[in-house]
Amino acid sequence: MAPHPRPPIAVTGLGVLSPAGHTVPEFWHTVTSGHSTATALHDPDLARHKVRLGCRVNDLPHDDCLPAKDARRLDPFAHYGTLAALAAHRDAGSPHPEPGRAAIVVGNAVGGRTTSDRESALYTTHGPLRVSPLMPLVTMPNAAAAQIAMRLNWSGPALTIATTCASSADAIGHAALLLQTHRADVVIAGGCEATLTPVTLAAFGNLGAHSQRNHDPAHASRPFDTHRDGFVMGEGAGFLVLERLDDARARHRTPYALLAGHGSSSDAYHLANPRPDGAGAVTAMRAALADAGLTSADIAHVNAHGTSTVHNDRAEAAALRTVFGPHGVPVTSTKGVIGHLIGAAGAVELIAAVQAMNSRLVPPTANHEKTEEGLDLDVVHGAARPIRAGAALSNSFGFGGHNSTLVVTPL
Known part of the structure; x- marks a missing residue:
């Protein structure tokens, strides 16, 4: 028996939250300008660090689907991810498939590093009773996938993939498999990260992987250049809405790509x-x-x-x-x-x-x-x-x- 042909997979929605912008047009404009978003980081805890620069997300947008009270409880990585995923969902025309037929696949390397570092400091200085009981729920790598599912009321698979810097690419690849095997009809897939913390920057500085051009942050990241000296840490999130091409056309959506x-x-x-x-x-x-x-x-x-x-x-x-x-x-x-x-x-x-x-x-x-x-x-x-x-x-x-x-x- 001949194998069943795989259905083509359409990209019908895009959402991004990055140092280069909080919308896809804004992001694309900054990227095509070729101007770095790296800046000096002025956290007092970084004063003695080898690394004091990074590409930070600023001025987070408000989303009615994520009330301010709820947003304050999230670690930045989950906050970024939820905002970008919701933006992608709207960009795709807010699809709502049958219950259980919508999936979420999130790539994330380290989870809630900001919260983890803060609670560890509280433990060290004030003892165990000051540690938040919400810490395990806020820092878990799957917190972003859970938040997106709850905001959209999607009851299908909500998965998290951790393959370090390949995490969100693998998440998108897995999303395609869910669609091709008809285990889901719509998938929101992407990744989110927030690792600009003193402990993380100290580790990468000591590893020798991070640029130490603290005097000139805007020219620190130099891919393939003769004078490069390491990467510059960034933060943010990106998500895509994926569905089978026939389903996208049935919804009268024009895909961005296959x-x-x-x-x-x-x-x-x-x-x-x-x-x-x-x-x-x-x-x-x-x-x-x-x-x-x-x-x-x-x-x-x-x-x-x-x-x-x-x-x-x-x-x-x-x-x-x-x-x-x-x-x-x-x-x-x-x-x-x-x-x-x-x-x-x-x-x-x-x-x-x-x-x-x-x-x-x-x-x-x-x-x-x-x-x-x-x-x-x-x-x-x-x-x-x-x-x-x-x-x-x-x-x-x-x-x-x-x-x-x-x-x-x-x-």
């Missing part, structure tokens, strides 16, 4: 560093292309993981050369503008890839001046670049060797 392919792999190599030859990334990219039924020649541009760390940029460059050949495809990294959103990075960057594909305009890699010798990449920098029509590929690679690649195609 989610055509997903590939994932594990380096099985090292907790912090990728395989130098990028073999795991190659596996993920080729799997995503095969899933989409495409070849590398069909890709018009790549939104790279591009962290601005020495090892990750070199490994990804090696992988891109293997898949596309030297200088084979225009490459950009939005992390120069918004920083590294960790678990939320994949979803936010896929939104950028969709926007680039539809506008046929690749945003510049902020702060990139000269590509490191030997990387052999066509890094878009200086200004946004027009591109041909075609599919887009977005990479997300995480600590622990997790690799995730998504491919979107125009209608």
Whole structure:
């Protein structure tokens, strides 16, 4: 018996909350400008830190579906995620499928770090009775998925995936599987993160992964650049509404794109560093292309993981050369503008890839001046670049060797 053909998956809603903006048009305008959102962080606890910079979300918007009293009880990561997911839901025309047929898949790396650090400090200074009884409920990584489900009254699966910096890309890939296997009719998928806390910044500073350009935050994140010295931490959330194309058309929705392919792999190599030859990334990219039924020649541009760390940029460059050949495809990294959103990075960057594909305009890699010798990449920098029509590929690679690649195609 021939296998049942997989239904095409449509992207019908987008929602973003980021240092670059709280709406998709605002976000896209900032990203295409090529101007970094990194600033100095003035928390007194950071005075002795190696790292005192980051890309922060400011001036959170109000949402009638999330009353201020309820919002105050949320850790920032869940607050960001809920706002972005609700925005995506509205953007998709507020779909409400049959009970149990709507799903939520959230990617998150660390959960409620802000609350955890605050309650730990209270415990140290004032003892156990000052620790909030709500702490376990506020800090759990699945708090965002639970909040989104409650706000929308969606009783289907509400899942959380944790593959560090590949989390939200894997969440989107899993969402496609739920739709293709008819286990859900509509899925909100994406990720959220809020890790700009003194403890987290201290850890990444001591690890040597974070830029220490405290004197010049706006030029600190420099993906693939010769003078890069580490990533810049960001925060925020990005969500997409996914549904089968036939269902979207039945609702008279015009999709932004088709989610055509997903590939994932594990380096099985090292907790912090990728395989130098990028073999795991190659596996993920080729799997995503095969899933989409495409070849590398069909890709018009790549939104790279591009962290601005020495090892990750070199490994990804090696992988891109293997898949596309030297200088084979225009490459950009939005992390120069918004920083590294960790678990939320994949979803936010896929939104950028969709926007680039539809506008046929690749945003510049902020702060990139000269590509490191030997990387052999066509890094878009200086200004946004027009591109041909075609599919887009977005990479997300995480600590622990997790690799995730998504491919979107125009209608």
